[in-house]
Amino acid sequence: NAEVTGITHEKLRPRISQTAKGLWAVYFVLSAALCLLLWIGPMDFFDSVCHALSSMSTGGFSTRDDSVAAWDSTYIKIVLTIFMFLGGVNFALIYKAGTGNFKGLLHNDTLKAYLRIILCMYIAFAVTIAINGQANSISSVTIDPLFQIITTISSTGLTVSNFENWGSFIIALLFILMFFGACAGSTSGGAKVDRLLYLLKNTNNELYRSIHPNSIRSVRINDSIIPPETVDKVIAFLCIYVMIIALGGMVLTALNIPLVDAFFSSFSCVSNIGLGAGVTGYGGSFEVIPPAGKWILSMLMLTGRLEIFTVLVLFTPAFWSK
Template sequence: FTLAVIPMLNHSGGMQMFNAEVTGITHDKLRPRISQTAKGLWFLYFLLTAILTLLLWIGPMDFFDSLCHAFSSISTGGYSTRDDSIGAWNSAYVKLVITIFMFLGGVNFGLMYKAMHGNLRCFWRNDVFKAYIRIILVFYIFFVIAIVGRGQVTDLSSFTLDPLFQIISTITSTGLTVNNFESWGTFVLALLFLLMFFGSCAGSTSGGAKIDRILFLLKNSGNEVYRCIHPNTMMSVRINDKVIAPDVVSKVIAFLCIYVMIIAAGGILLTAFNIPLVDAFFSSFSCVSNTGLGTGVTGYGESYAIIPASGKWVLSLLMLTGRLEIFTVLLLFTPGFWRK
């Protein structure tokens, strides 16, 4: 928004801010000027919000609830106007529509912008988007197996739409819920840990480490293992058929290391406030990834109200750091950023 309305940032400083916001990985300019790119993305954002509002209004929601949940879903914020969240409507239509738009909120907005202008092939040529789809499908299979294995099948939606909703809600860091997912077992809880860590695509509205970075890490790790056997081999990390510069790969690995250290530090601090170990680390993980899910003492019915005030300060700092993606915070405190 700042880049779109303040022309003075359309120089190197604006490009630095743009690169930082899209995680320093996916920073292709869609238009010649950064301000035009920002305005194009804002138009797409408002368009998706308007469409979702209308679709929810057609269903069982009134206009106010529809508008609030449209804001909440596209931004992957996760707030609801009801204590029972989406479950208050008990509507498969509402779950399905919000699932689709949460999924879109987790897609790189640059890809959707290109698709909106006729380049539909960009989705299937993008390694990150394909990985996003595969992760959702694989985890969906695991979720269904766990739900059926624990005898939690109550109706068709309980093992079809509900797990898909929860997977997409978690990987996009939205945090909306339709059921008490803790009843699905500890295996599902472990899978949610992974989903919160992954996040969705860079350039989306979601939190988490982002799938882009995970791909960088996996491909670079594979290269290093191969070099152990063939030490003289020259290999590079390739994403979307492009060779990634070594300094970008180093930045990604540094980010992931700092990301994990912040989660660990937050979990350790929370245990000092008499929060159980698993719950402390889950809460730290949930806040850094901006998901907002809780389990145990912060789970269904209790939420984070049970955390003492000092613990809330810690969680607030973790949420802020996770939302600003760490390097953005460091960038703002760098004198060179403010020089023209």
């Protein structure tokens, strides 16, 4: 229950072991397909295996210092963009689609929100890049921004160019993508699009109740009514998530790391993305962070990966009294 990312976890098959095998099958098939497609392109077999495992797990490690930019291949960018997108989709939906059940895909609120966010962000990225005079080629306003959006929202963290040159507004948009991440039940980090939907729908209900105090409204996701205790847990999660990011950023500033760089690094590590900006960005790395800062960022990464409550429960007296 703690390891599966998200809020509620559905069974694909009657037995939990069958569900686990189904999810492993999805992961293996997608990884093998990505490896083959990369090998067909300019990558050798070793690089293909490494990048396939790194992309489907949305881990983001690369065998090259320049990441994907080392190959300067539009083909590789397109293939990785597609599979990073799939890595951010709930694997239960991919499993159902693989077994011929496409109804869940068409009526899933989270998947539709995931697609809308990517579309809106792409428009904002392309317009900003053009306004800032960074539209040097067709790929710079097509595949490059789309790649950067999906690598960020899926928490993969691969890069194809110096996105800092695109302007401060792009950095602000990346903060939003890093915060919410992709879908629950995927390999992505972040708070998850599902929780964003819960928050927005609950906020809308509260605004409506402020005008109509006697009304009774519930949060509905995928035509199902969400229990109030689940909504409360989501709100608590998001509040704690923000506080942890803020605390991490403040501690890093106390270690003489620039303000924006400190909070960007804190954001990046809690969301398990690994992108850097400023001193940790393009041409730099987290190597410049002092040892105490590395300990802080390591703890933030662990906390974000285990979805916060799993870690924070260790610090409650009730846990140790049992």
